[in-house]
Amino acid sequence: MINLFWLVLFPVIVGSLATILSVKISKKLILLLHILMLAGATMNFYHVRTVGEFTQNVGGWGDYMGITLRSDLLAASMVFLTTFIFLATLLFNYKDSYSDGLFHFLFTSLEGLIIGIFLSNDLFNIFVLIEVSTVIISILIMYKRDGRSIYDGTMYLLINIVGMSFFLFGLGILYKRLGVIDLHAVKIAVENLDDPEVIILPYAFIITAVSLKSALMPLFSWLPKAHGTPSAPSSVSALLSGLYVKIGVYLFIRIQIAFAPTIDTSELFLFTGFITAVIGFVLAITQKDLKLILAYHTVSQIGLIMMGLSVGKMQTYWGSVYHILNHAIFKSTLFLTAGMIIDEYKTRNIYEIRGVLKRMPAVGYATIFAIFGITGAPLFNGSISKYLIAYGAKGSWVEYALVFINLGTIISFVKYSQIFPGNSPKSIKFKESMFKNSVVVFLGFLCLAGGLFARNVIMIVFDVGIAVDPLSYWLKVLVFAASLMISVGIYQGLLKKKKYLSLINSLELSFNGVCLSILLFFSTVLFYLKWTV
Amino acid sequence: MDLIEFINSENVSIILFFLGVYGLIARRNIVKSIISLGIMQVATILYFVSAGVDEASAPPIGDLNGILTVADPLPQALMITDIVIGIGVTAAGLTMFIHLYHRYGSTNWEKIRKKRSK
Known part of the structure; x- marks a missing residue:
């Protein structure tokens, strides 16, 4: 068992060291820190999984007086996810010019704050951590x-x-x-x-x-x-998009x-989640900016997760929690690859980007894997979590709502995937970055692995055995194939480059x-x- | 008499809080938005500090020997933290406002939004 407050404090302390050391040393230090954090999170998770959840009172006060940190299965897995995604993104921008001392300080402090939010059991403490991380993020945005x-x-x-x-x-x-x-x-x-x-x-x-x-x-x-x-x-x-929005x-x-x-608002949030999911993909379809499509998609997927959490069955609950993890992986893959594509093509307009597969194959295939994940293609991780959510909601309107939402998701990614085929306009050799390529390809393969070994992953991570019924799973595959065809039809027939799309877009x-x-x-x-x- | 009873710290702070929310909704000036946030924060502090107080209780500081009822120290400790956070957040907001003003030359949310989307 490790002291939980070190998981929160350690990144902040080492991060502030990065501002006074030289860039070369601080980069190595920060990389070491993130590896240590991943190890610490793994140890914490292992402890929770084998011994059980535990609570620590910071400062030695009695129960319910001081600040308490609590690590249960959900919190420990979220902490593990946090350290993993942070390590991946750090490796991704390891060689970039903007990653100087100040950036590393903000970046690693944010890691500590997010872990603090996941572990904290005290609402005021959560408020303080969220407020500080809001300030840090608004600096990072600019x-x-x-x-x-x-x-x-x-x-x-x-x-x-x-x-x-x-x-x-x-x-x-x-x-x-x-x-x-x-x-x-x-x-x-x-x-x-x-x-x-x-x-x-x-x-x-x-x-x-x-x-x-x-x-x-x-x-x-x-x-x-x-x-x-x-x-x-x-x-x-x-x-x-992958991690911070999951705090909510x-x-x-x-x-x-x-x-x-005492208070049961599950029906209200089931409905709100559905509306959110629908509005999210409708707005995503209308965008032509690569990053904005993905950002609106986050809204849509959050709506889906909220629906799953509000149905109130065991399968939907764990399906939603698994979808939180899956969404973190495929959405960060998509954003990282989108950033690389934008850097390479010097444009964010989806209609001007062509031939990604030829020009940058590794990035292209990683993106395709992530798209398979987010649309719930068979064998990928998204399909399992969406299947679980739908399975628990069997027989109610939610089941059909989920099919409808997935149809919308597929339509917008049919639009997104038009960047892949064709020849690229210029033929200057793409400067391959080993770090970036390996990170996105690894994350892309995780999308596949999360689908192939879903049962084992859910068993290991959440300690619940959820059987996937093969018959109804293959039925889902048929539904997926049908909605793929319908959405290609809808996109080519109705939506491609239509003026009325930008009308919805102007509602801001x-x-x-x-x-x-x-x-x-x-x-x-x-x-x-x-x-x- | 009813009015006097109505004016207690709980009601006053709720009214203050929603006054701040009104300012956020109805005023397009960015500085006024930040001031409204300040009003909401003051309302919260008033609410917390008056939460666990009896009229006869003593403040929880200094030598407390021989005093029977002491005000609850927890909300006051929390509010010291909140005041510090409030200062930081207001400073960050005003800094960003200065940058925004230098760039767009306006203090109006609507005008800045229109200039941005051009």
């Missing part, structure tokens, strides 16, 4: 100092601060009514509550902030700007569990509009709860 990105970064910072103000105010009311802010203690207090009315208001405040963090409809409009901004290095986009989903799981005995909320939608979401949740509880 890192290349491109003109447009200042607006993106400011929007990101201010909107997220508004959201976290809601979180903190809800926390204040929760503390006044229950007297605790420790997640575990909140669960116990809620179970012994006489009058459920008293926690409606704090729950509505907190869940609004969590929904903003996880970019649910109608609170997602900050996400594509932040994740698809031109000035962020592609490794930062990969981190944000993770907190959603924790908060729902803590309030579960301003800052005031986003704040209004936060208030509307809050009041909707409040009235829903008043009505149901």
